[in-house]
Every structure is written in C-alpha cells, then in structure tokens.
Amino acid sequence: MYHHPGNRPVNLNLAAFRFPLNAYISILHRISGVLMVAGLVVGLWWLNELILFPENFSDNLALSRSLSGQILLFAWLSGLWFHWLAGAKHLLAEHDFLGLSSCLANATLGSKILLTVFVVGEVIFAWLFWGGSL
Template identity: 30%
Template sequence: MSTKPRPKHLDLTKIRLPLPGFISILHRISGFGMFLMIGVMLGVFALSLESPQGYERAAAILTSWLGKLVMLGLIWAFFHHFIAGIRFLLLDLHVGAELAAARKSSALVLILSISLTAVMGAFLW
C-alpha cells in the first residue's frame, strides 16, 4: 500500500474545508469579533451618557453608514455565534453527529444566521 508523501509547505489557498469546518472557523471568528467590539461599543455607550451633546454624537456615529455596517456585522456575529453554539452543544450530546446530519446542520446555521441578519438589517436601515 503506497501513500502520498505529506506536503512540506502547505498552500493555504488550496485547502478546501468542508462546510462543518468552515462553520467552526466562522464560530471562532464571530466570537473573537464580538470580544474585540466590546470596548468600542462600551465607548460609544459611555459617550452617549456623558451629556446631551455626547448622546447626539453617539447617535450620529451609530446612524452613519459605517456605524450601520459595523452594527450589521455585530448582528451577524451574534446570530451566527448563538446558532452555531447551539449546534456544537447538540454535537457534544451526539445529536446530529453523523456526517450527513452534520452537513445539514452546518448549512442550517449559515442559512439561519444570514436570514436573521437580513431581517434585523431591514429594521436597522
């Protein structure tokens, strides 16, 4: 039995992850992104509490196109992290751990997180 030699230098652009692996990486990215944004959001919140002028500045920040885009990203991160977290808890309980079920639940996480983000984004704009 002959096996291929392992590559010595991985070309990360040629590695194709299956959907469950991609969802797992997005779960980590969304959690890290929310963690990084805690300070920014607390800063905007503190600005809004300083004075009426601070409140107006915070409102201007959050209603700008960049502020709305950041909020939309945070909304997606929350929904994705929450739904993927439930999926991972179920996988820990061996619910849906078979390959076909894991692929379907991964697709469901992606569909639900994007759909819920679109609904909330419609309210945001």
C-alpha cells in the first residue's frame, strides 16, 4: 500500500515560484511557435481562397488591407521575429556559446540582450510597417 511521504506538497502552486528570465523567454518561445503555426494555417487558407476563387480577389485584398488584417499580419511577423531570436539564443546556449548556459548570470544577460534586440528590431519594423515603407 502507498504511504504519503510526509509533509511534501501534493499540488504545487506555480504562482509561488520565482522563475528566472530564461524560463519566461523559453515559455514565450514555445507560445510564439504555436501562434506562428496557427497564423500559418490561416495564411495558407487565405492563399487557398485566392487560388481557388479568383473572382473574390478584391474581397480578399480588401481584407488584407483592412486594419484587422494589418494588425494580424504585424502580430504574426512580430511573433516570427521573436521566435527566431529566441531559437537562436537557445541554439547558442545549447552549445554553451560565450558561457550562456554555464551560469544563471550569463544566461540572464543573454536573455536581456535578446529582449533588447527584439524591442529595437520591433520598433524599427513597426516604424517601417505602419509608416508605409513596406
């Protein structure tokens, strides 16, 4: 018969833990990957509509040029940008490039650099995207 090992918690409260920045980056990397796949499915469906029903091209074009279509495209491309950066960081950490996985301080510094590059790139991309240059 099974005996409970004592005072240990049975159900862990994840809100009570303080995760390092690297854990949040890893979780966001997975979430952005799932959302990118969902966006890819929607994009392929839209492309299928364009190919199979060319008479509805003007409606589809109006949808892609509407504010909601622009926001969805911008969000998908932003997710792609973050996912690529986080994937590169994971790859470099896996091979212990510049000691990224040697200690928590180096890994946190790598995550801060990733977030800085993401924000700077996102600001430049938003300026180009919403400014009408792209």
